[in-house]
Amino acid sequence: MLKSVRVKNPDAITLRDCFGATALSTVNGLCTVFMSSMFMQYMTDYAGLGAMGATLATSLLLFARIFDAVDDPIQGFLMDRGKRTKIGKYKPFFLLSILLTGIGCVCLYSFPSELASKPVLVVVWVIVFYFLFDVGTSFYKDNLLFRTMTNDPNERSKLVIGPRVWTMILGVVTSAFTAVLVAVNERVGNYHDSFAILITGIVGAAMVLSLIGWFLVKEKHSVQEEEAEPVKFKDFFLLFKENKPMVVYYLKGIFSGFIWSLIFATPAYYIKWGFCTDLTTGVTNMEQYGVLNGISSMMMLIPLLVGAVIGRPLLKLFKNNPIKMTCFLLVVQSVGGVVLFITQMAGLLANVPALFFVTLFIMAVGGGN
DSSP states (O other): OOOOOOOOOTTOOOHHHHHHHHHHTHHHHHHHHHHHHHHHHIIIIISSOTHHHHHHHHHHHHHHHHHHHHHHHHHHHHHHHOOOBTTBSSHHHHHHHHHHHHHHHHHHTSOOGGGTTOHHHHHHHHHHHHHHHHHHHHTOOHHHHHHHHOSOHHHHHHHHHHHHHHHHHHHHHHTTHHHHHHHHHHHHOOHHHHHHHHHHHHHHHHHHHHHHHHHHOOOOSOOOOOSSOOOOTHHHHHHHHHOHHHHHHHHHHHHHHHHHHHHHHSHHHHIIIIISEETTTTEEOHHHHHHHHHHHHHHHHHHHHHHHHHHHHHHHHTTTOHHHHHHHHHHHHHHHHHHHHHHHHTTOGGGOHHHHHHHHHHHHHHHOO
């Protein structure tokens, strides 16, 4: 009886490929978590900018969403039109992504105290390094890189799992950031400098890990370009003019970005000033703040972890209609926001921490699917 010969798939993804793709995502995932959850609070409470920090941080997050809407398609266009080099077509952009994202994040959290009295220099510093960070994250287009690592769609799906799980783990780990910050500050004695030291150390280690992943991933294939007229920049504007559903989806992405920033950035403020600070003296119990902020971060990350599991069954409840499901989830987030507003105005929220955390959890469920 002849034994069947098992032929090895030349496009099979190896353990090295999976580890490399996962490690490569470290800086992008970690810095995104830092910027979405702590940047506003750093600018208002620890950068030494006072009221100007609040104005600058909120304005920057507003314009950043608009900038992303314009910037992301342009950078995707540049990557698609890039020439293949000895190391690949997309790897040079990923190297640039690691450097720009890491440097931008570290410099934003290492604001020089000497500039605090010079508003123009403050604005220039924050805008320049936020621009570096934002451009860096926009160059992290892993789906483009994965297309060159294997031509087999089934094998390519293996590359997606690692970075997603790793980013979730990084989110869970960074939920303990405030508690670690308090410990560092006991030695440093200055939260402004403590932020800079801790962020620099963590992001520096993340950059090293991402560079290791960058060296491990290999672009084995060239993306097959169709024989057609090259896409021109003006085609983007034509597409928005003629494709109304795409415009609606695009706007939905912008506004959901605002919601996401609100859900992640503002809880830290309420936890600090609503639960952990004596408003008569202004003294904050930083140990309690570290614990409660960690609980908040964990509760908001859990829905993201289980979103992939419950997303499919939830879609079936809406008879596989994604529009109805999306509308329902938006209503869930809206109801959560209304509950927070009413209970705060009624004077209940500050006295019932459990209500605050449960409501945030429900809102995160709405945004995590």
